[in-house]
Amino acid sequence: MYTLYYSPGAASMCVHLALLETNAPHELILVDLAAGQQRDPAYLKLNPNGVVPTLLIGGKPFYEAAAALMTIAERQPEGKLAPPVDSLARAAWNQWIVHLANTLQPAFRLWFYPQDIAADSAIQVVAKAAAQRKIEAAWDRLEAHLAVNGPYMLGDKPSAADLMLIMLMRWSRNMPKPVTEWPTLAVYASLMKSRPSWKRLYKVEGLTEWS
Numbered sequence: 254m255y256t257l258y259y260s261p262g263a264a265s266m267c268v269h270l271a272l273l274e275t276n277a278p279h280e281l282i283l284v285d286l287a288a289g290q291q292r293d294p295a296y297l298k299l300n301p302n303g304v305v306p307t308l309l310i311g312g313k314p315f316y317e318a319a320a321a322l323m324t325i326a327e328r329q330p331e332g333k334l335a336p337p338v339d340s341l342a343r344a345a346w347n348q349w350i351v352h353l354a355n356t357l358q359p360a361f362r363l364w365f366y367p368q369d370i371a372a373d374s375a376i377q378v379v380a381k382a383a384a385q386r387k388i389e390a391a392w393d394r395l396e397a398h399l400a401v402n403g404p405y406m407l408g409d410k411p412s413a414a415d416l417m418l419i420m421l422m423r424w425s426r427n428m429p430k431p432v433t434e435w436p437t438l439a440v441y442a443s444l445m446k447s448r449p450s451w452k453r454l455y456k457v458e459g460l461t462e463w464s
């Protein structure tokens with residue numbers, strides 16, 4: 254049994270998608286970020302970083318969205334979210350998930366939370382511009398990758414890497430140049446959004462935008 258501490262549409266989304274894709278028994282606990290519940294002492298005991306997601310496995314807490322996503326993919330092989338351990342596809346899977354977690358995710362963190370680096374609003378403007386450049390450069394590279402190697406990140410079958418990518422793509426929806434302006438990525442978005450797990454997550458998390 255898994256317990257996912259989540260906030261609608263947040264970094265918990267790829268973990269929630271993995272739980273739905275694998276049909277893993279789970280319960281959800283909403284963390285109201287606007288109310289600051291992520292900084293409650295009880296929550297900080299589970300996740301000292303004060304962010305979502307936190308995933309409890311048998312009552313033990315784990316954090317970092319990409320790690321939780323990979324853990325579910327590995328523990329629930331029936332979901333076919335991870336290629337065989339000794340395959341080259343698995344090496345690519347590791348590469349892409351770590352790459353997304355190391356490049357796009359921190360750039361989005363800077364885009365949404367420029368106050369992380371400075372209280373000064375002029376510095377925040379510069380930080381957001383840098384984040385936007387990094388995000389758009391990442392879309393360029395992912396567009397090129399999918400145009401040649403798609404339709405999914407690893408080729409013909411979806412995997413956990415796609416659950417992470419589609420979550421990150423969604424975060425660009427209100428940016429000056431949303432990801433759907435990249436043609437191959439726009440097609441990819443439609444493909445991922447047609448999955449039952451996406452529709453179910455929207456219903457359960459109460460999301461509407463970018464459905």
Ligand SMILES: N[C@@H](CCC(=O)N[C@@H](CS)C(=O)NCC(=O)O)C(=O)O
Nearest residue numbers: 263264286303304305306317318319
């Ligand atoms: N590296 C962390 C980042 C998580 C993160 O930044 N979560 C955001 C929501 S997308 C959050 O909880 N923000 C609340 C805050 O920073 O106060 C992970 O992947 O789990």
